Amino acid sequence: MYLARAEIVSNVWKIVAREGDQVAAGDVLAVLESMKMEIPLVAQVGGHVSKILVELGQIVQEGDPIIEIDETASA
Amino acid sequence: MPKTDHNEVVEASAPADQRTVLTQRRTDRFARVEPKGKRVYTARERAEMLVDEGSFVEMAPMRSAGAGAGSGVVAGWGTTDGHSVVVVSHDAAVASGAIGAVMAEAIQKAQRFAIDKGYPIVYINDSGGARIHDGIFALHGCGGIFALNIEAQSRIPQISLILGPCAGAAAYSPALTDWTIMVKEQGQMFLTGPDIVKAATGEDASAEDIGGSALHTKVSGVAHLEVDNEEEAFHATRLLLSFLPTHKGGRQKRHDAVPANPHAAAALPTLVPEKSSIVFDMNKLLDGVLDNGARLELMPEHAPSILTLFARLDGHAVGVLANQPNARGGILDSKASVKAARFVEFCGRFDLPVLTFVDVPGFLPGTVEEGRGVITHGAKLLKAYVDTKSPKLTVVVRKSYGGAYIAMGSASLGAHANWAWSNSEIAVMGPGGAVALLHRRALKEAEDPTALRDELAAVYREEVARPYLAAEAGIVDDVIHPEETRDRMVAALRMLTHGSAV
Numbered sequence: 236m237y238l239a240r241a242e243i244v245s246n247v248w249k250i251v252a253r254e255g256d257q258v259a260a261g262d263v264l265a266v267l268e269s270m271k272m273e274i275p276l277v278a279q280v281g282g283h284v285s286k287i288l289v290e291l292g293q294i295v296q297e298g299d300p301i302i303e304i305d306e307t308a309s310a
Numbered sequence: 311m312p313k314t315d316h317n318e319v320v321e322a323s324a325p326a327d328q329r330t331v332l333t334q335r336r337t338d339r340f341a342r343v344e345p346k347g348k349r350v351y352t353a354r355e356r357a358e359m360l361v362d363e364g365s366f367v368e369m370a371p372m373r374s375a376g377a378g379a380g381s382g383v384v385a386g387w388g389t390t391d392g393h394s395v396v397v398v399s400h401d402a403a404v405a406s407g408a409i410g411a412v413m414a415e416a417i418q419k420a421q422r423f424a425i426d427k428g429y430p431i432v433y434i435n436d437s438g439g440a441r442i443h444d445g446i447f448a449l450h451g452c453g454g455i456f457a458l459n460i461e462a463q464s465r466i467p468q469i470s471l472i473l474g475p476c477a478g479a480a481a482y483s484p485a486l487t488d489w490t491i492m493v494k495e496q497g498q499m500f501l502t503g504p505d506i507v508k509a510a511t512g513e514d515a516s517a518e519d520i521g522g523s524a525l526h527t528k529v530s531g532v533a534h535l536e537v538d539n540e541e542e543a544f545h546a547t548r549l550l551l552s553f554l555p556t557h558k559g560g561r562q563k564r565h566d567a568v569p570a571n572p573h574a575a576a577a578l579p580t581l582v583p584e585k586s587s588i589v590f591d592m593n594k595l596l597d598g599v600l601d602n603g604a605r606l607e608l609m610p611e612h613a614p615s616i617l618t619l620f621a622r623l624d625g626h627a628v629g630v631l632a633n634q635p636n637a638r639g640g641i642l643d644s645k646a647s648v649k650a651a652r653f654v655e656f657c658g659r660f661d662l663p664v665l666t667f668v669d670v671p672g673f674l675p676g677t678v679e680e681g682r683g684v685i686t687h688g689a690k691l692l693k694a695y696v697d698t699k700s701p702k703l704t705v706v707v708r709k710s711y712g713g714a715y716i717a718m719g720s721a722s723l724g725a726h727a728n729w730a731w732s733n734s735e736i737a738v739m740g741p742g743g744a745v746a747l748l749h750r751r752a753l754k755e756a757e758d759p760t761a762l763r764d765e766l767a768a769v770y771r772e773e774v775a776r777p778y779l780a781a782e783a784g785i786v787d788d789v790i791h792p793e794e795t796r797d798r799m800v801a802a803l804r805m806l807t808h809g810s811a812v
Contacts (some may be wrong), residue, residue, distance in 0.1 A: 244674070269638075271671055273587045274638060
């Protein structure tokens with residue numbers, strides 16, 4: 236399991252990936268808003284989006300897990 | 311029949327045999343330097359590989375710490391691209407490269423030579439730290455190396471390579487040098503190794519966990535570049551040296567001017583997204599301005615919201631700082647401030663021009679950053695710019711707010727020339743925050759607060775944040791089009807370096 240984590244304190248602006256999606260490394264999973272910047276959360280690995288761990292508008296701290304990816308389920 | 315220390319039987323007195331004795335002694339001394347573990351090259355081979363072919367000269371090849379072994383270090387000099395350099399290469403084949411009294415003396419001799427004669431020094435580190443058997447003599451020797459590391463800081467560039475497990479003194483000396491390069495899964499730096507850690511605190515951790523290149527080039531910032539193997543480490547060192555003068559006050563290295571990448575230059579006017587919240591890759595902007603040639607980015611994976619790299623402009627070696635919107639929105643935080651301050655300070659020490667490209671949303675506020683001491687670390691960046699007397703050129707390419715505006719090489723900190731792109735914003739805070747603060751009551755009472763906020767933000771942008779205000783006040787030298795950036799910077803750099811006759 237790979238956890239895509241927030242790299243900065245921010246609020247969850249957009250959730251792009253859906254549970255069950257196949258994603259590739261480099262895909263944008265979500266967009267976090269901090270300091271008036273739209274900061275993309277990018278998948279570092281490819282796989283199957285197994286869980287969305289946050290809700291829209293939720294405040295997250297640096298290091299908080301946002302999205303879980305099952306790398307073993309890579310297409 | 312006399313015997314040598316090494317028990318070879320030799321004939322006495324005949325001149326021809328003296329040649330044999332010398333040859334044998336050299337062979338013995340060299341033969342003991344065997345590579346160990348996954349490391350492939352000997353200490354001497356490493357020194358030879360670093361410098362121009364055939365240029366390495368060892369300073370005291372016969373020096374011994376007794377028992378027929380070498381001193382534990384190969385010290386000498388050579389050239390890289392024809393420029394002289396002093397090299398110290400730990401010999402891990404002698405007591406794991408542990409630093410004893412004799413080895414420390416040999417290293418200090420090389421350091422003294424480099425400092426007095428004004429040559430850069432490269433330390434090839436592969437040492438377990440202080441040699442335990444030598445007790446206080448080892449500690450005193452290590453302390454002497456540190457003291458010379460510190461003396462050298464104001465005089466010559468110092469580069470450290472980490473090519474094996476480096477503990478204690480062998481980790482501290484690199485921390486006192488300018489740039490540290492680690493070989494992945496081969497070099498480690500730690501106060502003390504896994505066994506002692508386990509004994510001291512009970513923590514179970516591998517050598518990679520406590521001192522690997524992943525930790526030090528990404529998290530701690532103790533090292534500045536991670537490479538895959540020794541050859542790459544030597545290549546990176548030579549590249550780094552190609553941007554630096556041999557010593558403080560020495561001649562800056564000039565190359566032929568090369569135009570910017572034509573595609574990147576053509577893309578400049580439309581590169582930066584108009585909406586200030588959208589990220590982009592600052593490297594593409596740099597491609598459109600700097601000479602299309604060699605670059606070396608330092609600390610690429612540590613605090614990536616700011617880029618620090620050596621490059622050339624008009625053939626002149628320059629240090630470049632740039633906010634990277636693509637990473638964490640390009641914010642300044644504690645780590646980014648320390649990284650930037652260290653880089654600016656280095657450039658200032660060796661008279662390298664500092665080019666600053668600004669697109670910064672601000673210093674990151676909040677409990678985490680305040681707890682890390684962002685105020686103290688941000689202050690270091692202010693100090694580094696003010697202390698730096700080399701040419702400082704700054705351009706704001708999109709937005710520059712608040713304390714971060716000041717910290718990013720502003721006019722107030724002594725920029726010799728500075729510009730702002732015509733669509734940029736410079737203000738105490740961004741339009742969103744400012745409007746919310748200034749018009750709190752009106753927004754609360756408004757029927758349509760969103761519409762009013764947008765309207766007020768537009769007015770704020772025009773009346774407060776436009777760069778023309780800064781230019782009319784003389785705080786920004788001029789407002790320019792993106793495509794003019796290179797020419798403006800080149801002209802200013804020639805003026806500031808007395809290099810107009812290029």
